[in-house]
Amino acid sequence: MIRGDRTMDDLGRVAVVGGTGTRGRGLAYRFALAGCAVEVGSWDAARAQVTAEEIAERLGGVGGAVTGASNAGAAAGADVVLLAVPGDGHPLWCRRSPMVSRARS
Template structure:
């Protein structure tokens, strides 16, 4: 992989089509689904895993010139990095790639959830949210949060050409959130919506527990829509 060029957003119509998007934890359902959607839209995509051979195998299955590497290599050589690891491995994974993510635009999409006999429920990290934990662990990265409310089932289904949903974007820097919105808008059917500063990420992450309950009751794969925009 070649070294990336810095990415800074200037407007809502920012062209980021040539920027490489790296996905840490890219072999899981959410990471794999995002890789498929972005790559099929023409975005250069690299997926990472603790086991590089697993990443290469998944990349080969996805096609679209997706490449597979270790998490560290993806972090080092991508322009934009999406974190899709399970909550249980969130802190440990970010500590491993901390130096590689210095100066990078990072999109945290992790939802801290617990499960018991009554269903899913939101967890509250000591830092306030998964995104704020990421910001604390990656002080030199440019942290944003997005992609929390997407169904991995829909993302990975090649029979679905367009996923009609809004994606909430959080972050403290306008240029960075504009970049994330522009990236989301490349996926057919999706619309990136700015939803506040990173300190508000807990509410967005916690909503996933409610969406899981909706899905179970109605046997659906729901998303969200923001009206009057």
């Protein structure tokens, strides 16, 4: 929730880890439509880029920029990270993510 005089622009760069799935695509689209810069993440960076291009095309020039990267790359450059993978994928992502490894140290 955004309170007071804050806007979606205040969120900075939003990464959607697992952004090529149904949930992730929807989140990426809606945050971009609201004006946020969004980075779609995937284990496969090429797949993330294709998804980002599809979302940008759907936006038709409205909203924030949408780019694609690996999950780790998207998360590393983000101000906000959304984890949009099925619940059973959370432990795998946490084990494989350098972001989580650094947070534990």
